[in-house]
Amino acid sequence: MAVQTSFDPQAFRAALGTFTTGVTIITTQAEDGSPVGITANSFNSVSLNPPMVLWSLAKNARSLPVFSNGRHWNVHVLSTEQETLSGRFAKQGEDKFAEVELDTGISEAPLLQDCTARFQCRTAFQYEGGDHVIFVGEVLAFDHSDRAPLAFQSGQYALATRKPRSELRLATTPPPPECSYTEDLLGYLLGRGHYQMLHALRRLLKNQQLDEHAFFILSVLCIRDNLTIEELNTFVEYTGHVVSLASMRFLERQKLVAREVNGEQVRYVLTADGREASLQELALAKAVEEDISAKLGAGDAQALKVLLKRLIAASDPGLPDLWAAR
Amino acid sequence: MAVQTSFDPQAFRAALGTFTTGVTIITTQAEDGSPVGITANSFNSVSLNPPMVLWSLAKNARSLPVFSNGRHWNVHVLSTEQETLSGRFAKQGEDKFAEVELDTGISEAPLLQDCTARFQCRTAFQYEGGDHVIFVGEVLAFDHSDRAPLAFQSGQYALATRKPRSELRLATTPPPPECSYTEDLLGYLLGRGHYQMLHALRRLLKNQQLDEHAFFILSVLCIRDNLTIEELNTFVEYTGHVVSLASMRFLERQKLVAREVNGEQVRYVLTADGREASLQELALAKAVEEDISAKLGAGDAQALKVLLKRLIAASDPGLPDLWAAR
Known part of the structure; x- marks a missing residue:
């Protein structure tokens, strides 16, 4: 592990990418009423009481003015079945909301369906964060389903396998230590x-x-x-x-x-x-x-x-x- | 997916938990020279240029004054082999650093070994975040290894399996669609x-x-x-x-x-x-x-x-x- 102090952006990105995340789509409504949405993995929880979450958006993102001016936005934690949707909202240009069915939320921000979890938020703070703006939102409403969540790691979509709290053993007794044939083979x-x-x-x-x-x-x-x-x-x-x-x-x-x-x-x-x-x-x-x-x-x-x-x-x-x- | 507007803290926690994260240990040095460290999964990247990362800490955490007064802290993205270390730093009381070997970093903040990635930071901002403080750090140095990163989802440690960009096929040709016997069985x-x-x-x-x-x-x-x-x-x-x-x-x-x-x-x-x-x-x-x-x-x-x-x-x-x- 040679410490790098010069900032090769690619190496920095690779190091950051090792931190596993979920995948979210964050939506809002522009002043002209059009829906806006982007894929982001910079989401995280902040506060339980008051309920707050955060995410960050590049200052040069086309959607920055809309999110900065809008008061409401929704965070959708995507399920493993929404990889295609994630890809669509990560790109620019096409009509991202074409044929996407929406639920009615508590604000005008688009509320996507079939997610693992959703958080309907109102901007609480916007903070300076280098080349990004950090959005902290107060969560006004949320829900979640049993759909398995999509994960992201080192630039690729991933599936997270939860480990049981105790070592998962098929049987009830641990194998004798001197036995080299174990059921972990x-x-x-x-x-x-x-x-x-x-x-x-x-x-x-x-x-x-x-x-x-x-x-x-x-x-x-x-x-x-x-x-x-x-x-x-x-x-x-x-x-x-x-x-x-x-x-x-x-x-x-x-x-x-x-x-x-x-x-x-x-x-x-x-x-x-x-x-x-x-x-x-x-x-x-x-x-x-x-x-x-x-x-x-x-x-x-x-x-x-x-x-x-x-x-x-x-x-x-x-x-x-x-x-x-x- | 029934929308919840009343805030059952447990339900809110469960919804937040569906967002997969990595696991980090964040360390600093107290004014008396003693090492301080906590397990956190609220880490995320913020900015590439200048390089910045963030995480948040409960206002009632015992280590808050130390992190608030300290200028330097290190983020360690843990590997799958560091689950025990994660558990130790998540608890209070015992001497967390007992028998933990440290590397020499660019600050006095303890630098743990054998991690997936490490970010040595200087506090850039401390932001209000409800019952938490959001720490934004400028990354002064970083490194990363090939060790598989530990993940966390819905209250349990997890292993993330990255999915290949294209559907992983054993062979080169797609099976005929009319054939119900597929190699996905x-x-x-x-x-x-x-x-x-x-x-x-x-x-x-x-x-x-x-x-x-x-x-x-x-x-x-x-x-x-x-x-x-x-x-x-x-x-x-x-x-x-x-x-x-x-x-x-x-x-x-x-x-x-x-x-x-x-x-x-x-x-x-x-x-x-x-x-x-x-x-x-x-x-x-x-x-x-x-x-x-x-x-x-x-x-x-x-x-x-x-x-x-x-x-x-x-x-x-x-x-x-x-x-x-x-």
Whole structure:
């Protein structure tokens, strides 16, 4: 950590950016009645009694005169689903409020919908802050919803995963310290998560007289039909379940796949029954996912997927794209 | 979203808390030379030129006179590894600086080590802010490291997962829209992540002449030795790999497990070779995890584990605690 005393603006910005923030849109009404809004992450709470919040605005911002002259403005803490709105209000030029539905607030300042929290404010103070003006507002009204809040860190949108107050343990007793195999092992957590998901499908698979291996083959064919055994294996073999002639014969006997022979090449396609079986599995997998997402909350469920995708990219042994155009 | 105009302080606090922040410790030196420090999340950037930051402090805080009279203070943006330090500086009473190593800064204000970013400031303004005082500081020096920053949301510490600018896709082509099986399916992501981890162990397992099923059995015995087949299955069966007499006979022939007969009950224990094989697998799993963690970054790797544990708890079919005391 070399201390920098010369002010490279980019380095300063990068250092400031490490402080995580939420994302807000702050709105007001211009004197001509037109709505004005900007994206800001310089928001913060100030006072509980009287209730006050603050944010700051660049002195060269086009909207500065409007906010300086206006008495009322609204702060909207954005949810993870409002990233597009955030992007729109961060830019200049276009009609930011086009097709944006508004609620009626206590002032004329536009009040956006579907936010995580909203604060309707009246300017209490405007303070000098270098190249910015600091607006301190008295909060006249507020509300908040259960929507997961959007975060921002080092120039990118982010999803914040709250940590439980005590170390999250799956079970009730701490593992013996001398045991180097702990449940904090990433491989264990991935395996347990995966098999618990599969476990939830097990009853359906049993009714379909299928095992995990058959389920994988049907899934691949459901996404990408008409494959040779060799091609199937490029998608399945890394799981350790190698697709063999016997695997396919079993599925043929079950009337879930059919073979198409072209000269010496044998390709497999799903039958109508096979597609139906696979879509039933998919529907159940989605239902299980919805149940888990509800328990985790939308923000955490989304964060988990982002992280799993990053893990998959980081450990990819070079698998072909199952969804690639052909 | 019912608008609240009456100010229930708890509801107001809850609404404010939805705005995600980083966590800072702000330090100064009292007139008697003693170090002073508090945890604050009311920090924010204000101005780039001149470089300025702000934070606010309750008027009834014991440290207010010191900060009001002092000219210099340092802001430390905390890393995910400084949660304990954050907790210590959030409380009153104890000697917060005991055994805390300090760097030499440009003022007498204490400069903490191992932070994500640090800003050494001189008070530029002190502003009225209801029950708080707003401190605006000119930044005289700053630095930042690669340490993942700690976040705070709704009263809990949090880990922020940055989202890639474009939707993160594993492969290069978007899936056909009519295909309902997408790679955004949680079950797919978990399975692919799990099997890619296993794939990285495959060469070792092959050298050991073991398959995934044998690997699971050895892992369980490494954590919890001396089990009957029935007991082994309480930990393994949910994976779909049922432990049978044949599974155990295979491991006996490989001289990795031994049986201990007590009347009619047969229990299995690892041999020295079995323990050695299992610990080799564990070492490789940890090496793979380290490689992935380095690619993901420490903060994201930690967030992934927190989320996987939450997923496991949310989808637990009631597995016994593998690490429970006996």
